[in-house]
Amino acid sequence: MSNLRFKALELLSQKDYRKENAVEVPAKLSSLFCENVFSEETMREYLTKEAFMSIQNAIKSGLKIQRDVADQIAVAMKDWSISKGATHYTHWFQPLTGSTAEKHDSFFTPFESDRAIDRFSGGMLIQQEPDASSFPNGGIRNTFEARGYTAWDPTSPAFIMGTTLCIPSIFISYTGETLDYKAPLLRALHAVDEAATDICRSYFDKNVTKVIPTLGWEQEYFLVDSALYQSRPDLVITGKTLLGHSPAKGQQLDDHYFGSIPTRVMNFMKELEIKSIQLGIPVTTRHNEVAPNQFELAPMFEEVNVAVDHNSLLMDLMARVAHKHHFHILFHEKPFAGVNGSGKHNNWSLATDTGENLLSPGKNPKKNLQFLTFFVNTLKAVHDYADLLRVSIASAGNDHRLGANEAPPAIISTFIGSQLFGVLEELEKVKDGKLSPEEKTDLKLNVVGKIPNILLDNTDRNRTSPFAFTGNKFEIRAVGSSANCAEVMTVMNAIAAKQFKTFKIEVDALVESGLKKDEAIFNVLREYIKDSKNIMFEGDGYSEEWAIEAAKRGLNNLKTTPEALSRELDPKFIALFEELGIYTHREMEARNEIKLEKYSTVIAIEARVIADIARNHIIPCALKYQNRLIENVKGLKEIFGDTEYQTLAKEQMSLIRDISGHVSIIKVEVENLLEAIENAKSKSNSREMAESFCEEVIPFFAKIRNSSDELEMMVDDELWPLTKYRELLFTR
Template identity: 55%
Template sequence: MTHKHAKTLPATPSAPKISDYYGCNVFGLETMKLLIPRETFRKVQEAVEKGERLDLEAANAVASAMKTWAISKGATHYCHWFQPLTGATAEKHDAFIDVTGQGAVLETFTGQMLVQAEPDASSFPSGGLRVTFEARGYTAWDPTSPAFILENTGGATLCIPTCFVSYTGHALDTKTPLLRSIEALNTAALSILELFKSDARKVFSTLGVEQEYFLVDQEYFKSRPDLLLAGRTLFGAASPKGQQLEDHYFGSIKDRVFAFMTDFESEAFKLGIPLKTRHNEVAPHQFECAPIFEEANVAVDHNQLVMDLMERIAARHGLAALLYEKPFAGVNGSGKHNNWSLGTDTGKNLLSPGATPQENLQFLTILTAIVKAVHDHSLLLRASITSSGNDHRLGANEAPPAIMSVFLGAQLTKVLADLEKGVTTKGTDPMWISFGIDKIPPVLKDNTDRNRTSPFAFTGNKFEFRAVGSSANSAVPVATINTIVANQLLETKKEIAAAMKGGKAFKEAVLEVLRKQYKQSKTVCFEGNNYSEDWVKEAKKRGLPNEKTTPAALKGFDLKKSVELFAKLGVLTEEESHSRYHILLEKYAKDIAIEAKLVGEMTMTLFVPAAVDYQNRLAAAVAAQKSLGVAVAAQASLLREVAGRVESALLGAASLNKAFEEADRVEDAAARAEAFCTKVKPWFEKIRTDVDALELLIPADSWPLPKYREMLFLM
């Protein structure tokens, strides 16, 4: 019953249903079906599903429909949207116009413009695949990832996902190897499914990318040269309160953040990005969003768009989105968990064990192949996620270590252990967890717990690759997983065929091969705490690599067996593998060089002047009080500490400069990266120790930069 004096609150205006506008800026198959002739649509479907080449007539029809649709959405330009080896995306905008003989203009967009373009390749990384004066490169339409409209302030652009290759045909991007790996995986997986009489005609990797990020006020961001240019704070004393109260994770979302999230999600939904989850993460001002699974190629494109949208929309709200792996010391960094699985055109998830995994021979065959693939190529897998930023995060008791291991969970570990022994695993009844409260029904317990410390963990019907860094392009680790698994599935097929040729029945042959493979690779399986020192020691005993730095980890790309593996499966040529190795080495050296220059410049132009100014004021105060006979022992001690820290920081900056000059003279890419890693980078922490100590000694109003307590708690 309503009280007679109660006020009626105005109704909250209802937001439009997501389904009403989801994908409205995407030129997908559903839109295409309405706008192009039936026969042309059939050809496009075959291009998407079977990789058939699209003829020029069909391409012209698609281009015409795409242009009409894009212009109706406000687009004036189009671009071939591609992912060069910088790790980011690239685009060159061309207007939908052509000049007629009378000086008028017409909107034009042909099949040739859709299918192929020619951006200048000379300014993108190539790792020696071309010389600077050989500028020609080509982008080619990827029909498996739909075109989309990207709306910016004042305009809109039609973006066409494309591959990017050099004049000689070498891949200069991350999409091309990913697509090749998807084809290799399809071929290999189908060869296994044929053994089990599957009716599947296509197998593909699926992917769900959890994206972690930080938000800070844009004014703080602009006031920090290190955040602005390096993506992380190179200096900063810890805030008295960090994440120790464990009150931020899944906590209520601040209004300003919520406004950003809803705006960001709305734009993502328009682009057909199926974002499902949003929440606070562990560290202050750290957050996460996660989508529903998609085919891996589309999921990678969508994640690249997610990162772009985050940065642009955060700016609208006066915020800065930080995608770097470790922007703040002393609190958790950010990752990008890649949830990887295998799907079929018949709707099956090949990594779903079913109610009785011990009887699901097809599942066990694929599972064992994945374990063997990670075991045999663990350093390559480590190389696929390495970067200067991820080096700060891996192994820091907040993320998996640099040791690549596999977590399977108690049930599957027992199934494989029994398989190795030749023992039949007994089925288990479903287990329930009771809350002890009559009104709350019990919940069904999963077969596996979640091991948050494992880099590559089985989580029910997928593997979660948790070692990927937040700023990474997922195409690289996913293409690597696809490739190593495809290779092992082909080997498994050969071994089963050989066993059957030797007279064994099918089931007996499969079990023999699985038993052998698990025995060879079980050392990569670990069910315990990956953060512990005990695991580091145990992993060393097992012979598992533990490369903690990028220069060391990148050797995984340059191993003879890695190069041969990519070449054998047609994912990367030998030249393309070597080029990526060199590009990543150069990128690492450049990252550290930028940070080195920032450390030196900020020390000399911001911190030392502020400290010397305070030091002079303190010295004058001490001298004045001492002349009056006032006790100044504590103040004199403070003065000595400030002066000592200033002197130490100055000496450190000089040593850093010398180390930088020596490293900068090294020409060999591997030696240069190693020099910046071992000779230059150690000075960062030494200088930071002095500067952070000064931050806690100098008056807050005299400190030249925003502090951690402001950036992480004020918004």
């Protein structure tokens, strides 16, 4: 028993390894909030009034910070961070790799042979220069063109991680193209702010000067013991198990969901919460998820840009804290076959600087009409740009979840609840043109006026819907757990901004033709409801009947990432992003190329790992056990002779044949797999390559896995080299 699996299991039995790292939680977690953040309160303490007002104007109005003021802010940041133990600073950014990036520079600056100071200037704060060619760029930059820039984003607060001052930043190429997730997101947020504020001020409330999109994400994840994780080459390299027979018990009893949190996990959660709160991440919810060893964490709603930064920061923090508690954290959307995978629900809404939620009804018909305006326009935006929303959640990992009875299908639809659907049907009946006084009264009192009471009872949810209204927000349920929230939020806010602009133009045209403002709004909303009905679905999104019905409605079912990415460069989508100034045509093409290349690379890595494990672990193990059986049969023959041994060795002979059969299948299919990889890599462009990996390479995974998993149930447990599902999923 010298393989990695048993070494890991032996380590688990050692008392020192499994000892609980108890975490002391302060009486008031609130006392720790933003302790390591250059927050507004900290700014007031460290900045001059001029510098404080400058940075606040940059945050709230997008005004530029002058260089001399930036110098003041930099000195204040340095003094504060050094007082907290920082020795270095970094521009913390989110390149198109799926993780965060940072290059640390020291405050320490020698200026004479034997003297030094701690230095940090406005120029250092505003801009750094990492190597742009070494990050994904989709052909925008040549390898020899290395220059790229990170630029400070003052709308997201700086924070301290360990001994480093981290400054949230955007990342662009030398020629100005965006190479990250943050820059496009900021542009989309600006666009939706302008468009939504224009509607509010023109039709509902002149006091509104800013609309702030908000996001509340829910992060699902698995925890696996570190030793067991290290014993699985597939987990280490790909983040998922490529082989493994399902355990007798999985999630069938529903006994893990919302169950008592294991002590060791609770200690991890406690420390994670403390550090999160110190970094200003307002985590409030923790619980067991459906699958064994699966959990979820969620914060309060925040402004989208800050929420996105906090999610990226949290994922990094979770990995660090997990390591201290001898866990490894898995963010892969489907790390284990046969049990639920992990997602990251994105709850999106719109708030005004006057304190209102635009997706929540009010106490009078005017406020309810405001709610209907933003509600119906959001539905129309999703209807018109459903495929673009699907693209924003596409990844190799997420392909395993969508439609797998644990996540919404790849068909984009909306769930709003039967009662609210009834309200929209009533609005659809509004006649074209002017309304009589009686019609206006009936509409406002009997339709619009009833919305608040309707929503009080509209608390049921549809977990099979990719885009569900849940009372005062829309929940985008199909986002993968490893995804950066910025991509789906960029699309969501961009399509909303476009739709709000279109709505304003159409309503203003009707007002100019002589209609009253409310009548014009009702007339336009009526048409939008008619246009958007195809994506409204209240039933079971998992059912085959829905797939058939969706096809009849003209809704696309883009099941795989290559299928989804084939729609990304639709001229309609390019026109949307160019009009709003979010992406250029070149940037769109580059990002599409990056996604296709990443998909192919992920599948190629998984393919080579499964081939390696099958050839170097599974087949030798199976043959070793088969040889034992052969020796056993030979012994029986020697003892009992030619006639009797055949009866006595019947089961052993059957096992020997079965093992040979599965070994033969694995050997042949691995050879076919490797040939398919080379064939895929020979394709002339990234789209064809991704399609080849999807259609020609992936099918071999199941064939190899099926035979391997059958062997797992035949071979002596003491010989099997891979840590089993029962050990990975049920070790607390």
